[in-house]
Amino acid sequence: MxxxxxxxxxxxxxxxxxxxxxxxxxxxxxxxxxFLKDSYLSLLDAYRMFPKVxxxxxxxxxxxxxxxxxxxxxxxx
Numbered sequence: 649m650x651x652x653x654x655x656x657x658x659x660x661x662x663x664x665x666x667x668x669x670x671x672x673x674x675x676x677x678x679x680x681x682x683f684l685k686d687s688y689l690s691l692l693d694a695y696r697m698f699p700k701v702x703x704x705x706x707x708x709x710x711x712x713x714x715x716x717x718x719x720x721x722x723x724x725x
Contacts, residue, residue: 653677658688662695 653674660666661674678685705713 651677653684655687655691658684658691659695661688662692 651673657666657670657674661671666674678688
């Protein structure tokens with residue numbers, strides 16, 4: 649059975665958000681369909697161009713949040 653994969657499915661594949669069976673099916677489809685492979689490579693290039701995001705707050709930000717969280721408690725206590 650041939651499956652028509654959307655760009656959303658390819659993006660999920662790139663981000664590793666597919667289950668193992670889906671990953672194997674998409675990988676096989678990419679290898680056997682040149683149009684799908686071109687779409688995949690185009691999306692992969694765009695993904696690699698995204699800046700890498702750092703999800704860790706700075707220590708100054710953590711200190712500010714902790715200081716703020718202590719103040720309301722002191723007023724109530």
